[in-house]
Amino acid sequence: MIRFENISVKYTLKSKQEVEAVRGVTLEIGEGEIFGIVGTSGAGKSTLLRTINLLQRPTDGRILIGGNDITHLRGESLRQLRLTTGMIFQHFNLIHNKTVFDNIAFAMRSAGKSKSEIERRVPEVLELVGLLDKAKSYPSNLSGGQKQRVGIARSIANDPQILLCDEPTSALDMETTQSILDLLKEINNRLKITTVIISHEMDVIKKICDKVAVMSKGEVVETGDVFRIFAVPEHPFTKQLVNSTLDLELPRKLNENRTKRLFKLVYRGERAEEPVISETVRKFPVDMNILHGKIEYIAEQPIGVLILNLEGAKESVDSAVSYLKTRVAEVEELHA
Numbered sequence: 001m002i003r004f005e006n007i008s009v010k011y012t013l014k015s016k017q018e019v020e021a022v023r024g025v026t027l028e029i030g031e032g033e034i035f036g037i038v039g040t041s042g043a044g045k046s047t048l049l050r051t052i053n054l055l056q057r058p059t060d061g062r063i064l065i066g067g068n069d070i071t072h073l074r075g076e077s078l079r080q081l082r083l084t085t086g087m088i089f090q091h092f093n094l095i096h097n098k099t100v101f102d103n104i105a106f107a108m109r110s111a112g113k114s115k116s117e118i119e120r121r122v123p124e125v126l127e128l129v130g131l132l133d134k135a136k137s138y139p140s141n142l143s144g145g146q147k148q149r150v151g152i153a154r155s156i157a158n159d160p161q162i163l164l165c166d167e168p169t170s171a172l173d174m175e176t177t178q179s180i181l182d183l184l185k186e187i188n189n190r191l192k193i194t195t196v197i198i199s200h201e202m203d204v205i206k207k208i209c210d211k212v213a214v215m216s217k218g219e220v221v222e223t224g225d226v227f228r229i230f231a232v233p234e235h236p237f238t239k240q241l242v243n244s245t246l247d248l249e250l251p252r253k254l255n256e257n258r259t260k261r262l263f264k265l266v267y268r269g270e271r272a273e274e275p276v277i278s279e280t281v282r283k284f285p286v287d288m289n290i291l292h293g294k295i296e297y298i299a300e301q302p303i304g305v306l307i308l309n310l311e312g313a314k315e316s317v318d319s320a321v322s323y324l325k326t327r328v329a330e331v332e333e334l335h336a
């Protein structure tokens with residue numbers, strides 16, 4: 001487990017002016033979790049991430065890994081910490097004049113691994129990331145997604161316990177992003193490496209993380225299970241981030257020239273698969289039209305909205321609505 005206790009990081013600029021990039025962060029990341037840190041540019045995400053392997057030393061506070069205080073490690077124990085912490089980067093940070101094999105071998109040699117160990121392990125990690133046939137290629141002959149796969153292979157070559165991912169998909173297109181996130185998830189599942197991933201995109205968090213911390217202006221403003229954060233965000237900044245990605249707002253045309261009774265059903269949990277709609281129509285003498293719907297699965301649970309038009313005698317519609325209220329998270333009548 002990684003524990004931040006009241007971590008602050010200040011940078012002193014040449015002008016002697018101080019920038020407080022991280023302010024009093026207390027946070028726990030469980031063993032084997034995929035933990036996201038999300039926030040807009042300049043929120044302090046990279047700075048916080050880099051304190052985990054002390055690429056950035058905190059100005060205040062303590063960091064504990066597996067109960068051990070690592071805040072002041074130096075020399076050989078610092079080297080050991082870095083060896084047990086793999087890292088991948090937005091722009092891959094590969095060595096351009098070395099082959100794929102040698103990029104990974106270099107990281108292993110730096111960790112003191114023997115030639116025979118390197119020769120056994122490099123093909124193994126290349127196979128894991130699906131690039132065994134590229135061992136002799138140079139980075140310049142690889143696509144962005146392939147370069148990141150090499151970055152991932154290199155980061156796990158020394159069997160780390162923690163994997164730090166600094167905006168790992170920001171330089172990639174949507175399709176490649178998905179395949180890299182799938183790979184990170186597979187590696188987390190197979191190797192049980194605690195994975196910390198920073199991103200400015202809630203979409204990335206939604207697709208891969210178990211838990212998330214939301215950062216704004218150096219502070220963690222909210223933290224929790226990904227599903228909870230998307231279903232019931234509490235902090236205004238989190239609400240803003242969630243709204244921008246889920247986009248559960250109604251299409252404007254539904255609010256124009258409205259003559260029918262419309263209801264908004266909100267799903268927040270396990271009930272989207274249940275035949276709520278057909279049961280309602282069967283139980284009550286009402287007609288129902290679905291006008292708009294958007295349901296997404298986050299942490300394998302549905303979140304979304306349906307917009308329904310219900311028609312029939314007023315009492316029948318009211319009874320149907322009362323029934324719906326017992327079956328989904330929220331039912332709200334939309335008034336023009």
Ligand SMILES: Nc1ncnc2c1ncn2[C@@H]1O[C@H](COP(=O)(O)OP(=O)(O)OP(=O)(O)O)[C@@H](O)[C@H]1O
Pocket residue numbers: 011012013019020021039040041042043044045046047048200
């Ligand atoms: N080496 C540095 N020296 C001075 N200020 C820095 C340094 N690194 C970061 N900062 C400042 O600290 C704040 C947090 O930066 P940081 O890179 O941690 O944020 P971030 O959330 O990762 O944003 P981004 O995604 O843009 O990198 C910013 O105001 C940034 O300008």
